[in-house]
Every structure is written in C-alpha cells, then in structure tokens.
Amino acid sequence: MFSRVLIANRGEIAVRIIRACRELGIDTIAVYSVADRDSLHVKMADMAVCIGGAPARESYLNISNIIAAAQNLGAQAIHPGYGFLAENHYFADLCQTYNLKFIGPKADVIEAMGDKVKAREIARAAGVPLVPGSDGAVSSYEEAVTVAQEIGYPIMIKASAGGGGKGMRLAHTPESLKEALSTARMEANAAFGNDEIYIEKYIEEPRHIEIQVLGDEYGNLIHLGERDCSLQRRNQKLLEESPSTLLNEEMRRRMGEVAINAARAAEYFSAGTVEFLVDKKCNFYFIEMNTRVQVEHPVSEMVTGIDIVKEQIRIAAGQPLSYTQDDVKSRGWAIECRVNAEDPDNNFQPYPGTVGQYVVPGGPGVRVDSSVYSNYTITPYYDSMIAKVIVWGQDRPEAVARMKRALNEFIIENIITTIPFHLKVLDNAFFQRGEVYTNFIQRRMSSEV
Amino acid sequence: MFSRVLIANRGEIAVRIIRACRELGIDTIAVYSVADRDSLHVKMADMAVCIGGAPARESYLNISNIIAAAQNLGAQAIHPGYGFLAENHYFADLCQTYNLKFIGPKADVIEAMGDKVKAREIARAAGVPLVPGSDGAVSSYEEAVTVAQEIGYPIMIKASAGGGGKGMRLAHTPESLKEALSTARMEANAAFGNDEIYIEKYIEEPRHIEIQVLGDEYGNLIHLGERDCSLQRRNQKLLEESPSTLLNEEMRRRMGEVAINAARAAEYFSAGTVEFLVDKKCNFYFIEMNTRVQVEHPVSEMVTGIDIVKEQIRIAAGQPLSYTQDDVKSRGWAIECRVNAEDPDNNFQPYPGTVGQYVVPGGPGVRVDSSVYSNYTITPYYDSMIAKVIVWGQDRPEAVARMKRALNEFIIENIITTIPFHLKVLDNAFFQRGEVYTNFIQRRMSSEV
Amino acid sequence: MKRHPVVKIKKRSVRGGDDEMNIDEIRELILLLDQTSISDLELEKEGYRISLRKANSEIPAPVNNSKGKVGGTKALDEKEAKITSETAIEVLSPMVGTFYSAASPDSEPYIKIGDHVEAGQTLCILEAMKLFNEIKSDFAGTIVDILAENAEPIEFGQTLFIIEKD
C-alpha cells in the first residue's frame, strides 16, 4: 500500500479522497490555488502545497506544478478525483513516467474511452447495445426508409457535422421522413456547409442509468448495480438515486453483465462507470464510459456498503479486488442531491460569497460530503457545487422523506443555493411515483424554473 | 399518526427526535430553559416554548410547565427522550390524564421496571437468568458455604443495606469465605448499623451487553441484536458497538430470545433495552431493563437500518410493528463514541464554554448526532455530552479506522473534549483485539487517565 | 421580590369526573406540587378541604427591570413591552399556562391600565394542568401596560405587565 498520496483536486472530492486515505493509513498531500488557501481540503490534509493562481489552468490543470509537488513531498501516487486532470490520459501517462502511480485506469484506456468513436467501437465489438442507426451517412430517401424500417420509428435525423440541434429533425412515419430529410439537409448545409446526414433511433423520455464497475489489475471485474441519474438540468445531473425505479432484478443483472463486458473489452481496471440511455420499454443503449470516480458515487456506497474510493486506491496499489460479485448486496434506497451555490430563481446563476453559519444535516441515514464550513468564502473560480447530501432509507419513500428532512435542516447562511429547487423536485408527484427521465425538469418543473 | 408532538428534552436527543418527527410529517414543539434559548433543538423545531429557569428542576423536570406547553400548543403526544422525565412513571401517567400520549411504555411498566426488586422478580418468573446468589440474607457460615458451593467461587459478599462498596468482600475458597464473612458483617454493621449480608456470584471482567427490543401495543416483540457497552468509565458508557466481539450467532439468538421473554413478561411495548452482564464463559445475567430510547441506540440503527425513534413514535400512535424478527438483518459493524466537553487529562472535569469553529466529520459511514454549531455556548447546567459520532464499517477494523478518521477530522475550537481519550482507546491493542470489559479503562488505560 | 402563588382547584377534581378524592389522588397532588413550580394548593371538595404548601416554596421572582426582554418564542406572538421609565418593572410569567385577566368570564378584569395596585393584589390568573394560579404583585405601583390577552397561552418568562413602581 502507498504511504503517501497527492490529491490533484479541490473541494468535496479532495476531502472525500483524504478521508479514504486516512482510513487506509496513508499520508495525504493537498494541492491548492492561491484562491483556495482556506479550503477544507488544505486544512485536512497532512501536507499542502500551493500550485498556482486562481484560474484552474494555472493550478489544478498545471501538470508540471502538480508533478513537482508530488516529487518534492515524496508522494507515491496521485489521485485525480473527477474533472480537472481526471480523464487526461496525457497526465496519467506522465505520472507513470515520473514514477507516480496514477490512481485510475491505464492512460491508453482513458484515451480510448475518451474518444467517442473508439469507445463505441469497443462497446460494439463486445456486444454492448448502441443506439441503433445508420452506419454512417445516409445518401438517399430510399436508404433512409430502409434504415428507419429496420430500427423502427420514431427516428431522429442528425447532421454529420452537427451540433446544437442544427440539422436535427424527428420523423414518425415514412411520409414525414421524406420532408424531414430534405429540411434537415438544407439546414445542415446552411449551418455547416455540409449536407451529410445520418439516422438514429429517437429515444423518447429516456432514463440516464449508469452502472458502477470496479476492476483490478488481474482482470477481476464486478459491478455495484445502477444509479439512476435521469434528473438533469441542461445535462447537469441534479439528483441521483440507487436503485432505479425502472429496473427489476433481471434488467439489473443484464445491464451489469453488459457493463462488465464493456469494461473487460477495454481492459479496464480501477473504478469506472458505464452510462446507458434506457427507453420506456427497458431497452438500454451504451452512451459512454467514465474512467474516474463519479460525483454521484456515494449513492452506490450507501446501498452496497462498499467504499469505492478506498477500493480504487487499493486497486492502484496492486491489490486484488476485495469483493466478488456475490459479495455485493444492495440494501435499501439512496438518493443524492447536489447542493450548488446557484440561484434557482435566476436561471441557476452561480452565487459565490461568504457563508455565515453553516450547519450540516445529521442524524440517521444522512451523509454530507462538503468542503464548506462556517464563515468560508465560496470563490467564483470553480464549480458551484458546495455540498452533496446523500441519504439512505429502507425504501424510496423513507429516502425521499429523509432527504426532505435533511435539506430542510441544512443551514447555509448568506448564500442562495439550489436546496429550494431540490425540495420542489422531491415534492413533485411524478418524481414521487418514480417517473423520471432526462427531460423531467423541462416537462414537469418548467413552471418552477 | 400524530400531527404534533412535544419533545420534553434538550440537546442531541431532542434534535434526534425532531428529525424522526420531520420524516414522519409531524410538527414539533421544542421546550427549553432560559439557558437554552440558542440551542439547536429550539432553532430546528416548528415551535418552541420556554419552560423555566436554567436548573433542570425548574424546566426540563417541571412537569406542570411541560404539560401546559403541550396543551397550549395542541400537542397530541410527548416524547421524553432519555434522562429527565423519560423514566418517570408519574409523568407518563399524568400525560395520559391530560390526554397526551406518552411516547414510551405504560406508566405501570415504567414503574415496575424502575423498581430493581420488582424487575428482578418479573425477569426471574420469565426464566431470565439473574446473577446467582443467596435468596435474601445469609445467616450462618454453613449456609454461606452451601450457597457458595452451589453457585461456584469466586463469590461476592454484599451488605443488604449496602452501597458504595461498604461491606463488600470477595471470597475465592471456603477458607477465605469464613474470614470474609465476618469482616463484611463487621463493616456492614459499622457502616449501616445492620450486619445482614447476602451472597452473589462474582463476575470477573464482565461485559455489559444489552439487547434492543421493540414491541407494539398488540403484543408483537422483536429485538435488533446486541450492543456491547463494556467500555465504561465510572459506570458511564464511553464507547458502544454492535455487534459484540464476544457473541456468536447462537449466543445472539439466545440473548435476544431471553430479552424478548423479559419484555413480554413485563407487557412491554415501545423501544426498550434489556441489559445483561456477560462473563468470560458467555454466561449472561439480567441487570435491568431501560424503558426508554438509549443514548447508544444509533449503533443498532446503523447495522439494522431500522430507525428506532420513528418506530417508537409509530408504536405510540397505535401502529403495529413495521418489522418481523425475520426482517431484522444486521450488516457490518457500528461504533459510537460520546464526545463530552470534559478534560480527560484533568479527571474528566466538565469543560463548558463557547465553541469557535465547529466542523463535524462527514463522508462515508459517518453519522453525527449533535446539538452544537459554530459559536455555540455550552452551558454548565446539563450533561457534558456535546455530540455522538457513530460510524459504520463492513467489519470491525474498517469501523475502527473510520472512527479514528472521523474523530481526527472533528474540529471543535476552544473546547477540551474527550476525543483524545477516545483516540487512545481506539489505538489500544486490547481494544483492537476486542478484549473489552467494564473495568477496561482502569486495567488497560490507567496510565492514560 | 418573591412570589407565592396560591393554587385553587376550580374543577371538582384534578382528573375530573370522579366523585370522591381518594388517597391516590391526594398523593398525585402532592407529587405534582413537588415537581412543579406551584408551591401552594387549596382544594375544596364536597365534604372536605385540603391545603398543601411546600416547605421551601419561594421561587425566584420573575421580574425584569432592564429594557431587554428575557426571551422570545417562535410559537407565541408577543407584544412589545413599552417601558417608559427606569422605575417601570416588567412582571414576567413564572410558569407556562393560560392567562386569564379575570376570575371568571363574567367578572371584571383584576386590573386595567392606569390602575394602582398594592403589594399582594391579584393581577391575573395563570392556568396550568387545570390548576388556577393567582399571580399577585410583589410591590405597589401603577399598571403601565398589560401585554397578555385573556385566554392567551403564556410561556415561562413572558412579560405579562409593566408596572411603574411607586
């Protein structure tokens, strides 16, 4: 096992990693920008090194300073957390060069899974279902009709050069397909100077469900079940839960198996997440694999009792997995809410400032991962997430009631946060029935936003 | 279910009960003394009533003011917490008279179990093992020898009128018994003017192990396994854990069964605790039954996932138990440390004062039940316990490592607490091997105290 | 500055409904006094009369002559005390209960603003646990303000009156 680890991150995830290291008896080195001198991760770590100016580019993304800090203080490994350098394969590779263990998968695995096209190829080869569609561009209406028939309506026409919704058209029938095709082409041509289009199955009100996997350097792979992260606002996850209200035991087993197949095909080790879109009929399609610990990893920890970050560190130290698939038993229901310093009544504008009294919720079934304390100043330089509240309950109703209780007792003076918005979501009847999907906020909460 | 409950307590247990009520959708009424105006339970409750002066006798023990407060604000029930009026059968009875549901067992059950002699009679009748001894006074050496032979040496001679160790003598053999008997008699006579003595089996290095029971008004009774509360300092519990390092499945099942028998014999409902002394050979002996929620109830909550306080409220509202014995599954290991504002280097003198920065531990497997916040002033009027840190781990080593991590990250500025002492206990090799007993602190930590 | 509340039982018995007061009920009353701030009790029932008084029955006088209020509550609205001079004294409630300005719904209030009261004069009744507690003035003075309304729930330490001391 390592005796000293540098944490190349800040905020709650840096605190989370320090906690894991402490429990493993590992010394910790915090790094911080000049804006983060008073941060909790700096206070908590055994050692701390200033690595640059407030902008992340000068500090938390400054590879040279981070590696020099690790070398200066004798770190044996670097934990990148999430964001910043966590999925930078170049950094992972450099760590190795400088004899520092990168706590994550191999650099070339990060690189491969970071490349959408390569990742899809690996997944397809492993028999992982992808969103059905044309293999590349579609040149004629006849070809489009054939593809559409094959994959089934409704279908989405997308511009090959596309982005931002330009050149996208939905078609429900062969008739509407004809017109949609030509307008999509025109729009694509106007927008990108390229009228190439392709066809994908349109997933209505999809769920975003992801499988947490853990693998060691010896080819052992397990999964910790799913997280339902369908509740999003502009592709930002707001609330995550495990298990999902959609899956039954059979679906869970199948998705877990497929996720492990994808990970095995990528020669994956460490903690990773295989993300799927799931339609109403429980068909699931691979989106991507995240080669790092996720923000929402605690919900899996709460239901399985497995400490994902500690396991990630053990794996990096060359230990075999501590668990077999049979050891993984999910119990109860966990929900996470990301508390952001943002004004939900003002288009979720970031709301930095100095916190007054800060009293976190406690009591049974409540976990808080936070890097804020009373009188701490939230700077405008980084992510606006200031705390994660995670609750566990025997069942979903208890977890929902407990989350409401916890959010209501959370005192964060002087700062506007997303807590009132979360409380509205938790009170929403559709949410309470478990009817969530990625466009839930637009459809069910639009009057609230 | 009740719509409004008054909590006749203060500190962390008042906060704990407010949390349970919130999750059940119940309005809460806090009561407070003039010394507790800024207390967290007052801030958290939906309503709050000042009930008297700082001394508990004028406020938290002031039955008239508490019942008047409940009536003024339309409470349907009163939760007494622990301490103060929790085991006052007169109060429980008065609540009923004034149409307020007392959240606990019936007044006459409280009365019976509060009377040591009656409680032992009930237990004996139910076949619950008691510490073996003479049935009442022993009049001659011959009788003493006969009794001692029956129960086995070593035996303890105790003064019938005794207390404070006066008139107590240990005897390991029939020979030593003769002399012990006469000196005990002389001492008893000198101390109490009464030379009556009785004999009890001497339990060497006993464990204090208690069984949490839950019963409803319909005669259903279950137990939530054991808590090992052997780590005590002058009969004050310092650290509790569940499960116990001593028990195997068979012992656990037997003690649980016996505890339920005792509760059934007492016609018990609500949450209660049956306490046992356990000797090295795993013989267990009934000590007493506590007819209230215990300080250390969270360790059972952590391993079983059952919210004892919520269940207690549901029972008081006339609901049947939510669980059968088969539903109760213990998972992993939980430990609680009571953080007191006391100076462990100065004979555990209370250390009231104004807290500076207060940052509670968080992250995986850590629960904090506390009523303190930054800049809060701890008054000298009440118990010195300011927080309970409870951790859960997959096994005992993980729980121990996590507790050390949590206590180390707990920031309580300006106040001396028992945290350093707890850390020494956690690092003690005997403790780590699970070798604990009620005189552990004297035997294994005396150089530290 | 001590107050000796006198408790009068107006209902037939503490529990109501019973026709005879038995030894258990008397025991209950004794314990009640013992555990509350109520120190004196007089009880009349058909056929007999009980009078109880605590041995050491003086409770601290809940008066306040600073301008700050002793406390507040989230539950009960309080009027602002109008303290007009340095000799104006706040009379605070010694207990939790219900404020009654008169001996019965038909009676005149014990006092009105502007009244002059003598030491020992009854100011109001506070009811708790169906016991009616007469609150008397510790000193002579003029009623400047009455801050509780009839039948209002009162908490400990709440300002009831302001009296300009003679």
Add this chain to the structure above:
Amino acid sequence: MKRHPVVKIKKRSVRGGDDEMNIDEIRELILLLDQTSISDLELEKEGYRISLRKANSEIPAPVNNSKGKVGGTKALDEKEAKITSETAIEVLSPMVGTFYSAASPDSEPYIKIGDHVEAGQTLCILEAMKLFNEIKSDFAGTIVDILAENAEPIEFGQTLFIIEKD
C-alpha cells in the same frame, strides 16, 4: 513586470535513457509546455537542437511588494522575509519545483546577498519534471535576502529573494 522563463534540458532526454529523441517525445514536450507554466524550451541533443516557445507565453509576474506574504504552507518551512524598505520587492516563485542557487554543484551561486543584479540576470534555477528553469530578474537592484536554500523544494508563490530596486 513579466517573466519569460527559459528551459534548458540538462538530461539527455525527458524520459532519460533513450538515445534518440523521436516524434513522440517531441510531441510530449510540446504538450508539456502547453499544459504548464513553462513557456520556452531549448533542447540540445547530439546531432540536433530544438527550441520551443509558446505563442502567448507571458505569465503574470509573481512579485510582491506588500509586506504581507502571499501565503504559507504546512509542508514547507519558510524563512521570514526581511523587508526593509518600501522599494524592497519580494521575488516569488512562479512554479512548484526545486531551488538551485547555482548552475551545477561545482559552480558559484548565481547571486549572493549584497550583489547588484541587472534586469535579465539569472537569479537561480527552479527544476520541475527534470526541466531546469532559469529565473531571471525583471529589474535592476541589490539582493537584500535569499530565502530559499539550495535543493529546497519550493511551492508556487513562495518568496525566493528580496531585492531592493534601484
């Protein structure tokens, strides 16, 4: 008040051990510059020489002429800076690395206390990731204090020198 560090590779290659520098290694160097605060690189190997410089290579000048120090660290002991006058300027480290007072163990230190330095004169070397970065003075002045010791680990913003500006 800008600084343009120049990097000289002293070891044979970044990875060490290789005899030839291939395109991958050059790519690595380019990416390294791109992602670090190092802006200029000159590399000499047998047979060829590479010089790299970022397009927009000016980094903010880490100097401090207030008396307060920019920060501290739990890990690294720092000497107290002796600022003697208003024109004394603290020269702060622009990076994390190891401080070298001389070009090689056998060489004389670049500067001593009391020395007068010109703008552009080398003050020390900071090594990070086996790249050796000459730190030069932005202005002419007299060395008042040297706060880092040879081979000492240095963090960002740490005071290295105090120079009395001419």
